[in-house]
Amino acid sequence: MAEFGDLLSALGEYGLYQKLLMLLLALPLLLNPFQMVGQVFMVVEEPHHCDTSWIRAVGPNLTEEEQLNLTVPRGADGEFEQCSMYSPVDWDLDSILAYGLNDTEKCINGWVYPSEQPPSLLTEFDLVCDRAVLNDISQSIYMAGLLVGATLFGMLSDRIGRRPAFLICILIQAVFGLAAAFVPHIYLFMAIRFVVGAAVSGIMVIVVSLATEWVGISHRTKALMITHTAFAIGQMSVAGLSYGIRNWRLLEIAGSAPMFALFFYFWVIPESPRWLVTKGRIEEAKKVLQKAAATNKRSLPPELLEQLKPEKQVKSGSFLDLFRKKHLQKVTLIMSCAWFADSIAYYGLSLSVTDFGLNIYLTQLAFGAVELPARISCIFLLEWFGRKKVQSVFLLLSGLLCLILTGIPEEQSLVITVLAVIGKLTSTAAFSTSYVYSAELFPTILRQTGVGLCSTMARVAGILAPLIIPLDQYHRAIPMAIFGSIPVLVALLCILLPETRGIELADDTGNDQPPEEEQKTDESF
Template sequence: MAEFGDLLSALGEFGRFQKLLMLLLSLPLLLNPFQMIAQVFMVVEVPHHCDTSWIRTVGPNLTEEEQLNLTLPRAVDGEFEQCSMYSPVDWDLDSIMAYGLNDTQKCSSGWVYPSEQPPSLLTEFDLVCDRAVLNDLSQSIYMAGLLKGAMIFGILSDRIGRRPVLLICILIQSVFGLGIAFVPHFYVYMAFRSVVAAAVSGIMITVVSLVTEWVGVSYRPKAVLIAHTAFAIGQMMVAGLSYGIRNWRLLEIAGSAPMFALFFYIWVLPESARWLVTKGRIEEAKKVLQKAAATNKRSLPPGLLEQLKPEKQTKSGSFLDLFRKDLRKVTLIMSCVWFADSIVYYGLSLSVTDFGLDIYLTQLAFGAVEFPARISCIFLLEWFGRKKVQGILLLLAGLICLILIGIPEDQPVAITVLAIIGKFTATATFSTSYVYAAELFPTIVRQTGVGLCSMMARVAGILAPLIIPLDQYHRAIPMAIFGSIPVVVALSCILLPETKGVDLADDTGEDQPPDEEQKTGEFF
């Protein structure tokens, strides 16, 4: 919208107001990583064996070693089996010691864990043996919550505004995040996590639109990606917090309670003036713009404000608009790109316990590498444009996963170094997708479009935890999947238009950049 672009130039495209807004929107992104990856540290594998206290009724004076020798079979490596036991019998102790027990069965009375082990999800809810699948299932249910949030809050944000949706999501994440620390059953835990995930998803996609719509053309990548560096810092904080607090309930409280501090957003968070204009709420938009100009120590020409109006009557956007002629190609390709981004990003993130080194240090490295990955995108996007960076980074992320297949398991350092490089490229391509999608979709369906892309990313996130256990059939299967999908999808980026230096479109009739900027058939 020409009038709105003129107003942004007059009030300052990246002044004090935009910087303060970026800082405000960085705070929830700083806290979101806890909800996304903390469970990895709550289900750390510990030694365990079946509870065979039944034998104490006939041998109350047995030592622990004698009890285990009589009631637990041994594996080929000489260690006690963790998931099986000898079937209980009605014999006396002398008969048991004389003849021994032969029939085995699965654990029937629970498991025993080291007494010094702090309470964790694994020990409190017995996420071992046949129940270990519940851990992967809970991660997939969390990803399903992210999908639900993208679907609901993406559309809702285009209908009722960015500000109310962000406030609602902060409230939901605060209440249910803290509630997780007090759940009595693992199924309640999974349900609460799903609700929290929906709020996390709503925050992430709303932040992108709100930042994008308040800054000038040349500052869009910088604003979005600097805000997203808070997510990288949050990941490093999760590693330190998890290392210092081993009790999972206390860890959940420490990671969730700070979100309540963001309730002051009710008084300070502005609505998107661009969105207000597209909805015909011109007077509200003028007030917000005047406040922004005052914060930037600028004055808006009265005549310019009076001219503020949509260039033409703009109808409300709908989900179906994403699949009309002008937007169909963009919608389909960007949905696939986000799916590929997510499958490789979460594939590497959730495999942190499988790389052979200390998980806390590995996670710290994963978080640390995200910071330069996001910052470097600011320069890459300005130097090379969105299309080239998106395609090349996605291709590299996939290739690194494929290379990991050929590294022997007895080389944990080499595997971890490659995984960190893969996390760098996966983070960079995901960050690029947030900027690119926000620029490709017009204002009236921007949140709906980004929400749809986020939904596809969450589908991949649901699948990622279910793909990881396939390594029991062959260790190469998970990384082969995580690597091949990005490689294939990267090639489709050739068909996308370039958006570098192009003003945001506001309705579906303006979704494509000008002809001289499109060059949809050129990649290099």
Template structure:
């Protein structure tokens, strides 16, 4: 029986066909930032005050300035208060002018915003004063959708395939994302956003899986991180589009409608040949492999195709196996905490783009600009310094940047923004490193379960990040202190993990750590060299022996 890796050797580990597949699965990631942080540009603060039209019944000829002066209290700075008004009374206008009003109350009749202001999520749904927390709650509900999507679509892709789940999720994002632009009520908007979050999570999971399964072993980090770079480009695109489109409904459409252009994926997006083989759908796998070979201008020997069969099923691992084995227990706990800290600091910085003091569009552009080199640099950092040191140092630096920001005076907006950009760079690189490191630390039989558990941990901190921002009402430094402390602590724990650079992946839970490449040679040497495909196997054996 032919090993699937032999087909990847013939196709090329990262040939033209695989590059085209990576392009297809990466295009939807361009719109990912519009969902993750786009809402921050829909709730920009605008001047507002309580609706005091009640006084018009008493003095219909009052000018706007007279109306505000009689019906709104002033703060210590002399400006009209935005969230309180004088309580309505049954007096005549002369009495109000003579004696004045003293009793105040919260805005009970809504708010008034500047005329000519483009429609925003803030002004349409009154996300101000005692309702401003609904903005962060809405963002947490979106993050909860990401969690649900990780649970639902991860298992579904193993059951019905990567391709149909990818098509379903891009359709869901397009439909419910555009639908959110027409939401008549905030709670309808939240519900639609939750579904969009689930769809985005499904896209991320299946994109990672397809990128991993369509390339050779040595090209997997490159394929995964290149697809991540499309998200970085989307970050920069978000800054430009949100600057030009101030109407929140149009911005919502701009961030989701392009998904419908990807309808042609029905005809061009391939299924994972590796997954088809595991499901014993051999004829379909052969067609997909032959199509890839034709595109790459190579030929798969017919005798090798005949040997393509599903491997004997290895006993599946369960989530309990992650905690029964001492080594796996340590890996699971530390990597779950790593993903938690990665997500917390990443979203903590991303969602605070409006609080750093400089123009938010320039800040967002800078955030996107640093993500691109951050993700690309991981390809080299992981090879030069190893997985453990890279992961630990990047996580430590991202946390330290947040902690340093807490000690910078508020009026030093340039310094704060520079530190935030450095933190965003290291947080992005750390998150990308976690994807590669996690896949190498968990053995084959438990890898999807281990990675899924880590992803759930990240989604939990993603839900918490917007809620932590609410603590800024008590002190500005509290959110950044909470965003920065866990990464520092977890970064130190990462030094307890084993190094996986240059090691073969472990296959079962009995292996303490991933083994060096000699394991492949040992396994291959035990195989019977049959007449069919003998030359190919000998070539592979010779090549491996030479390298070792």
């Protein structure tokens, strides 16, 4: 609405108040990467073999090497099998030494791991052999939490406000993130991870609306990308934290407990005045705007405040409005596909960090470091070339790089890692563009619902990514072929989207016309 745009201009489109707000919004995103990828470092592969201590009853003086030679078969490479053992017998030791054991079976008494290694999620819950799939299932359940959180907190934020929904998410992530460090078995860990995922997703989608609704047109991209640089820094810190803390429970505490320090947000995080206006809560919006103006050392003309009213009779948007309105229907469908493609490439590369042949901590550090230039470059690229072109090009590049990876020989680990890091850069830039683009395409009364729905599609891709990775047992190229082909196809669809660069945010569903046909703002913006 024009009145609100005038007020933003009067109080300062990106003054001290907004800069402090962006800093506050960035802090949770600094902690979120641990929840996203921390589990990768809790399940680092360890050498293991079946527990064959049964033979100690008849051979208590056997050395460990002798015990393994008698009870564990060797593979074609000459190493002891990790998932099979010779079937126990009730013979004496002399008979076993004379005749040997021939019948094999799966491990029936658990596994033995290097005693000098600190406990990991893998060793404590035996995520090996047939149980290794539980790790992939756990990652998918976490992604399912992201899916539910995007939908639930997206709609909740449009209903009760950005601020209360944001505070609820911070509380949930703090409490359940810490609780994950004390679980007694893997299934409870999965359940808690689901709840944490919902909170993480809620924080990420709500930050989009708060960041974009508090600043003027020319600063929207900068505001959102600056908050997202915290996510990139968090990605790098995960590598250092995981390298320094190898005990998975202590690592979980170190990655989750800092969220409790953000409880002071209850007193400092403001509501979106634009959302308050669309809900008819004009007096509350005026108070928030006057506080912001005072911090920016500006004064709001009383006559301007008096003109602050919803353009029409206040009416809440409905989820179905995204599909009833023709222009919103197109935007919703294409952006949902774009988020799906962003996510399938992003998480496909992120979760494959252990498969690239180099040190996983250095690879994760590189993955995090490359997100900084990816997000910062978007500040300029989106203003120079517009949202549509940047979205299409980065999706196309991320897909092509994944496809190129399928043709690189497995022994070329350095080349694979370099290409994967570049792919992470382009997929991160595509993801960042989607956040900005979606916030501008959906109207205020449906912004969180629309972004939440798109984010839900990204989480569907996130659920599928850990389940696609194990397909490499059939052919190593299959996962990357899937991760690459989808972004390439969706990049072509994005050409059909309207451009939103330099256009004022819409507040209601309006008529069936794309944003570029709506009235543009004054030159002062």
